[in-house]
Amino acid sequence: MTSNQTTQSPPAGLRLRKGFALEVVLLMLVMFSIIVLAGLSAVTTIARTSNADYRGARASYAAEGGADDIMSQLDAAMQDGIINGEDIASITKPEITGFRMTQSTSTTGVPVSRTITAGPFAGLYSLNQPIDITVSARDTSGNKATAVLSVNAQTIPLFQFGVFYEDDLEILPGAPMTFAGWVHTNGNLYLSSASATFQSNLTTPDSVFWNRKDASNRLAGVRINNAAGTGVLLDFDSRSLSEPAFKTRSEVRFNGRLMSKAQGVRPLKLPLPANVPAVTLVQPRSVGDSPMVQDVKMAWKSDWYITVNAAVFDIVDTNTMKAQLCTNFMVQERTGGLQVPDAAACAKIFKPRRNAFYEGREDLRPDLLDIHMDSLRIWSDASKAARSPRIIYVNFTNLGGNTNKDYVAVRLRQGAQLPKPGISADTGGLSMVTERPMYVLGDYNTIVWRPAAIMGDAITFLSNPPNAAMAQTPGSLATRCSAQAGWCDTLQTNYAKRTARPTNVRAALLVGHSPTPCDYVRAGCGAPPYGGGLENLPRFLEGWGGVTFTYTGSLVSLYQSRFAFGLWGNSTNPNSPGAPGGGYYDAPTRAWSFDVNFRFPERLPPGTPSVGTVLQTAFRPLY
Structure with a gap:
């Protein structure tokens, strides 16, 4: 027996629901793809931004390093006690691998004689020449940075110091001695006496030793005036205290008037070209003297x-x-x-x-x-x-x-x-x-x-x-x-x-x-x-x-x-x-003091040599 069967279609509503579900799935897939692509794009952007920041930072560091290099060249030029146009013209641009460097160094205004107001030599006067150093660094991708460093070239007349030594300075008097005037040495400072009073500052870029140099003999009669003018006994040195403790103790005892490398004192450059011994200052004229040597020799002056x-x-x-x-x-x-x-x-x-x-x-x-x-x-x-x-x-x-x-x-x-x-x-x-x-x-x-x-x-x-x-x-x-x-x-x-x-x-x-x-x-x-x-x-x-x-x-x-x-x-x-x-x-009984007339440039002895140093006064990046 043959029977005829009829297949019935799903209701229309069901067909609509199945079509909607497919659309939702497809939409979700699209949205998910968009999110993934957006994430990938963000990661790429971040990577690119980070790389750009990294390259920019490298350029900034290169510019800063170049400015420091120029300052070092200026510091070396101060070996003859002054910065002049020839020194500026002889500056060479820094060389840093991967960067094209440019530099521009120029004086700003004329040298001005004024009292130093900050730093280890505050209170002395100097001939001050402001200088601006501009250095730019550009890498192979075009990243560029510029730094401007402002420095002050200080020229200090030697006879402005009550005492100035290039080598170690020993002050060990047997007879009583009072000294009025700034004492500075570029070497170590040795102090020991039964009766010695210092009425002004003592500075060294090295160490202070409360003892003799030739033998152990620490006498407890060394006094240094504090800011109020009261003589205070020396009871410490660079061997007994660490640098931070030395600095603190000096401030407590003498209001910071005894200063060493602990306070950041820097050597003062002598008025001589590089590799020329200091005794050259007083040696006779020689036909082989270079122009720079002639400038500093008293014989030529x-x-x-x-x-x-x-x-x-x-x-x-x-x-x-x-x-x-x-x-x-x-x-x-x-x-x-x-x-x-x-x-x-x-x-x-x-x-x-x-x-x-x-x-x-x-x-x-x-x-x-x-x-x-x-x-x-x-x-x-x-x-x-x-x-x-x-x-x-x-x-x-x-x-x-x-x-x-x-x-x-x-x-x-x-x-x-x-x-x-x-x-x-x-x-x-x-x-x-x-x-x-x-x-x-x-x-x-x-x-x-x-x-x-x-x-x-x-x-x-x-x-x-x-x-x-x-x-x-x-x-x-x-x-x-x-x-x-x-x-x-x-x-x-x-x-x-x-x-x-x-x-x-x-x-x-x-x-x-x-x-x-x-x-x-x-x-x-x-x-x-x-x-x-x-x-x-x-x-x-x-x-x-x-x-x-x-x-x-x-x-x-x-x-x-x-x-x-x-x-x-x-x-x-x-x-x-x-x-x-x-x-x-x-x-003898030593009644010794600094001549205060030498605090005025017009009252210095003829031919007075000078010492110099270069100090950073400001730094700013240019964007």
């Missing part, structure tokens, strides 16, 4: 350059030696058309003296060129516009060969009053310079103050005449010996210590020193000989016990003495009635 043939000391007869000095053994050169003395005036100003007196520290008898400053002043003041000197340099040639010229030096006599300036409105002043040792007899620059400096290998002060033990009887016009002249030399050939008389000196000193060779605590040092310290930078030869030596000026030492290298405390002298035990001097 001088307006009166004197060359003495030391063969004059070979002449046996004293009067013949004096008569022939100016005509046969001396050459004088002056700049700007200034006059030199004629033969008669020259003979009064300059006098040679062979084996003049016994020099206890060097254990010999020096051959001297005596410069009679009173005769120089009388001659100069008679026509000051055409004659007045500012820097006199004395050079010796033909040295060595025999004992008549074994220790050649310069001695300044009767220097209580210096020549007037060539221009009445000028402060004037006189700097006396030689690479040899120098002696000063009696008061110097005390009647009418003038800016004065004495520069050489070493400086020894001989006290004021008259001194009966030093006079010749009868007197002699040829030797200028009399009871009034004193230090007549003919009686200085024995070993007796002469009794000193109170003496007053007002002049900046730039001289060599005798160092203690090493610190006793260092391995292999042993017991080194004491160099004499700051208290013996000005040297003495007489019995100064209880007698005051008054000094006002600036004590600067940038190098070690090369000719006057006799040891401090030399005890090889034979015994004599005047020198029991062989000692050659007794320490």
Whole structure:
């Protein structure tokens, strides 16, 4: 049997619901795809943004690094104490792998002399030259950044410091000593004394040691004035405290007036080209001197350059030696058309003296060129516009060969009053310079103050005449010996210590020193000989016990003495009635202070060298 079956279709509503579900699924798939694609796009965008930020940051760091490089070049250029147009022009652009660098460095405005208001040298004045450094860095993808660094090139005159040392500075006086003036050393600072007071700041970019350098001897009498002017005992140093603790303790005890590397003190650059030793400042002219060396040598700065043939000391007869000095053994050169003395005036100003007196520290008898400053002043003041000197340099040639010229030096006599300036409105002043040792007899620059400096290998002060033990009887016009002249030399050939008389000196000193060779605590040092310290930078030869030596000026030492290298405390002298035990001097009472006149640029001695440093004042990126 055949049956016919009929298939029925689903209701219309059901068909609609199935179609809607499919659409929903498809829509969800589309939406999900959109979300996935959006996420992928966001990830890509973030990646690209991060990469761009990374490259931008690298460019910024490159620009900042380039600016630091330029600042380093400027810092190196300050080795001659100043920044000039030549220094700016010689700056090379930084080189950083992966970047094309450009730089623009320029001064902003003119140098301005003003007081330093911040940093370790606040309170001093300097010649300030603002400089802007602009450095741009661009990578291979075009990412670019620019940085602007503002710096200040500070030029500080050396004689603005009460004390300035390039090497380690030892201040270890036995006799009481009070010093008024800023003390700075580019080396370590050693302090120990039963009675020493410092009335101003002490700074070093290295360490402070409350002890001696040659042996352990920590004396508890070192005082440093706080901001209120009260002397406070030193009771710590760089060995006993860490740098942060040192800084804190200095602030508590001295209101921060004792500063070391703990406070960020930086070395001050000497006024010299790179790789040129500091002693170059006082060395004679040389045909091989570069323009940069000529700029800093006192010999080239001088307006009166004197060359003495030391063969004059070979002449046996004293009067013949004096008569022939100016005509046969001396050459004088002056700049700007200034006059030199004629033969008669020259003979009064300059006098040679062979084996003049016994020099206890060097254990010999020096051959001297005596410069009679009173005769120089009388001659100069008679026509000051055409004659007045500012820097006199004395050079010796033909040295060595025999004992008549074994220790050649310069001695300044009767220097209580210096020549007037060539221009009445000028402060004037006189700097006396030689690479040899120098002696000063009696008061110097005390009647009418003038800016004065004495520069050489070493400086020894001989006290004021008259001194009966030093006079010749009868007197002699040829030797200028009399009871009034004193230090007549003919009686200085024995070993007796002469009794000193109170003496007053007002002049900046730039001289060599005798160092203690090493610190006793260092391995292999042993017991080194004491160099004499700051208290013996000005040297003495007489019995100064209880007698005051008054000094006002600036004590600067940038190098070690090369000719006057006799040891401090030399005890090889034979015994004599005047020198029991062989000692050659007794320490004076030291009344020493900084000359506050040097705080004004127009009152500095002629040719004053400067030191410099470069400080960052601002930084900003450019977008």
